[in-house]
Amino acid sequence: FGRIVNQRHFDRLINLLDTCSGKIFYGGKIDEKDRYISPTIIFDVSPDDPIMKEEIFGPIFPFITIRTADEAIRFINKRPKPLAIYLFAEDKIVTDRFIQETSSGALCVNDVVLHVSLDTLPFGGVGESGMGAYHGRYSFNTFSHQKAVRGYNGLLEIIGSRRYPPYSRTKLARLLRLLKKRQLPFDDIPYRLILTAIISFIIGLLVAYVLIESSSTSKTSSTSTSTLSCHHS
Incomplete structure (x- = not known):
């Protein structure tokens, strides 16, 4: 781990490290002959550092300290839309805010990369982070043209x-x-209320059907009993 694929990418990563204003907290070991860079964590990175302006594609993890959810959302929205946001939070209100107020290819809560392994979820970016999505039917839709006739x-x-x-x-x-x-008749009615009304109506029809069938069976049984009683007499 940590061996870089070729010299060009190795030099690019070294340049990102050299031009970074932050402090190396962990790692930072380099072996140019082996094109090796150890997993490296950098604290106190400036948002204007080159390492924060492009995808790294290397074992370097820069950290920026942010105090509040508002600050984090503003930080994300000032930059190109990311391929994924990995949000670690226990407050559902905070989670919902990131879902609603940021734009990214995906958002994973209290985990990383897991969404990529699920073939029922679309995987792709937004804007500069990618166009279209793949996995299952999403791949088919991305590479298909919907022709209007x-x-x-x-x-x-x-x-x-x-x-x-x-x-x-x-x-x-x-x-x-x-x-x-034009506004449709049901535009102002919440979707859940409409769904509840439809389900209630269907249940009502089923109950009515069962009661009618039960009543019909009871009448048939009563008629049969009366007929038998007459024959017995």
Whole structure:
């Protein structure tokens, strides 16, 4: 571990270490002949250091001290969107804030890299950290083109004939009315409330069906008993 793939990348990492204003807390051992850099932790790094402006791709871990969640969110949002955010927090409110107020390819809570191993989750970046996502169906969607196809319909052409010039004030007014965004009847109702109502309705139908079937069975049984009693007499 710690052997760098080639001389160019080794020199690049050494330059990042040399231009870093922070203090090496752990590691920092270098063997140029073996292209070896030991796992290195650096404290008190400046956000303006070159090591903070590009992906490292090496065993170097720079630390910046941040006091509050607000400060951390501002720090993230001032920079290019990362491939992943690894958030360590016990407060759900803090976790929700990072989910909602930052943008990244992924966000992993109290763990690292685990999301990459789950083929049911999309893996990819945002903006400079990557375009598209892969894993399972997400790979298929990324490398597929959704082609829009519209067929001709004579009736719709007659109805929509007002979209063709020449345009009168009446035509323009009607077109503007059609283009105006309209609010659907259920837009203001929370999704969970609609789902609860649908489930309750289905349960009600099932209960009604069971009661009707039960009542029908009881009547049939009663009729059969009466018939048997008559024959017995």
